[in-house]
Amino acid sequence: MNMPWWQELWRRHAHITTPLRARGLPCDIEFGLSAYIVRVSLPDDSYLIISPPQEPPSDHPPGDPEGWIATREHPDDQTLFEVLYDSAPSNNPGTRRRPKARHGGSAQPMIEAIDLRLAQLGLLPHPALPHESPHVHPAQPTPPPPSRDISGTPGRGPAYVYGDALRDLTDRLNAAESHADAAALLHQILEPTDGLLAQLGEFFEAAGEKAKEAEEDDGFDLSYDLADAAAEIRSLGEVLHVAEDRMRALTPLAPAPRLPSTPARAPSLPPRALPSAPPRHTR
Template sequence: MDADGDNLAEARHTGRLAPLPDHRHVGAPWWQELWSRHSHITTPLRQRGLECDIEYGLSAYIVRVSLPDDSHLIIGPPQEPSSDRPPGDPEGWIVTREHPDDQALFEVIYDSGTPDRPEAVHGGSIPPLIHAIDLRLAQLGLPNAPVTSTTTPPRVLRGYARRDAAAFLAEHPLPQEPLPLPVLTPFLSALGAAETPAEVSAITHHLAGSTAPVLDHIARHIVGVALWRGQDHRHTAQAQRLLREAAQSIRTAVVKVTEADLENLRAEYAPAPASAARKPTPSLPPAPPSSSRPGTSPSR
C-alpha cells in the first residue's frame, strides 16, 4: 500500500482525512501517480475535511476541491501558456472559486503565477496557498481548519491587505511619503552648550511644551483608529487594546519627560537632608560557630 493508502486506512479509523474520490480512475497507476504528485496540496485540504480530485484543465492537471456550499475550488498552474514543468511542480499556482449553477460566481483567491500579484513572491510554495484558502473560507463562514494568523509571516498578511485595499486606496489616496519632521535643531544646539541643570531644564521644558501638541494630535488619531467599526468588521479585542496602549504611551512620553526634569531640579535646588538619607541596612550577624569539628557530625 502506498503512503496515501496508509493515510486513508488511518483516516477510516480516526476520521482525520476526507475520503478519496469515488470513480473508476482511482485504482489506475497513472491516476495514483498524479495523486501522489499533488499530495502536498490534497493532504492538508483533506485534513480540513475537504474532498479533492485530480482533473485535466485546459493544458495541465488541476485539483478540484468540493466546498460545503456546493461551490468548488480549482487549484492549478497557469493554463495559458502551457508549461513544460511536471505535474504538481509549477512556477506558480492559481486558486479560483466557482459554482456550477451560478456562472456569476467567480473569484480569484490566490495567484502566484502572475508577476504583478503580491503572491508572486511565493512561486510554487504551498503553505501560503493553503493559508489563503483558509482565510477565504473563514471569511465565507465555511468549515475549515482555523486560520493560524500568528504563524503567518507579516509580509504575507500585508500582501493580502494591499491586494484587497487597492480599490479603496484609489478612491481615498493617502500620502506616500513620510510626514515632515518638526524642526528640533535649536534644542539640540542649545543642549550642546548647556552646563548646568537649570540650563538643561530650560531646554527640556521648552522641548516638552513644543512637542506635546504634535504628540497629542498623533495620539488622538490612533484613538480614532481604535474606535473604528465597519459595517461587518471591527477590531479584535487585542488589536483595540494595543492601539489604545500605543496612544497612551505617546501621551505618557511628555509626562515622563516632565517628571525627569523635576527630578533633576529637586536634586539641584531641594536635595534631601543628610539625616533623612536612607541609612544602610545593617548586615546580618555572623553565623554561630559550629560545635562540631570539620568532617564530623554534630552531636545530639
C-alpha cells in the first residue's frame, strides 16, 4: 500500500519534528529553494528554518541529507539572521572544514544546539525532555488495552476492545488539566504515521483489499467504498495536522474574580399600620 506523500514526508522528518514539538514548538514542512525544509515557529514571532544544503541542491532523499543547516529569522526584521547550526559539508576543497560537519546528517547534535540557543534566548517553551515530563506526552504511546476476548462472552454480547480504548482516551481528554495535556492526547489521534487516524485509514484500505478477494461484483463495489473511506480519513488527518500545535498554543482563561459578598441588610421595619377606614353611614 502506498502511503500518501504528505504522510511519507512527515515520517521522513519525524526525527526532527518530534523532539521540537515535544518542546512546545509548532512545526511545519514546506518546500524551500530546492528541497523540503522544516519551519519552526518561536514564541517571539521569529522562526527557525531547518534545511539540507540547497545551493547546490542535495541529492539525498528528504529527511536524510548529508548535513543540516538551522537558521533563525524574523518576518518583520530583516536584520535578524542567525545560524544556529551548520553541519553541511563544504563545497570548496580549500575551505576549512566546519567543526559540526563531522556530524553530517545526524539530527541529535542539531537538536541539542537548538535547545541550548533557544534556552539562552528564553524561547524554549518546554525544555524538559519527553521522558522527564510527569504529564502525558506525545512521544509516549497510550498503553494498550488489556487483552480481552473480542468475540465476547456468553450473555454479555461482543466486547468492543478498541472502542473502549478510544472511550478511555476521550475520558482522559475530558479530564486533562491543561491544553498541553489535551494536545498530547490529540497527538495520539493525529500523528501522521502512527496515529489513530493514519492507522484507521490503513485498516479500511486493508478491508477493501480483503473484500476484493471474494472476486465478486459486490466485493469489488465494497472495496471501492472502503477505499473512499480510507481516503476521506487520510484527508481529515491532513486538514487537522496542525490541530495539536494549535491546541498547545491556547492560553487557559483566567478564573473570573470573585465579587465581594453583599453585606447583610438591616432588618426591615414592620409595616406601618394603615388608618382605620371611617365608619360607613347607611341611610
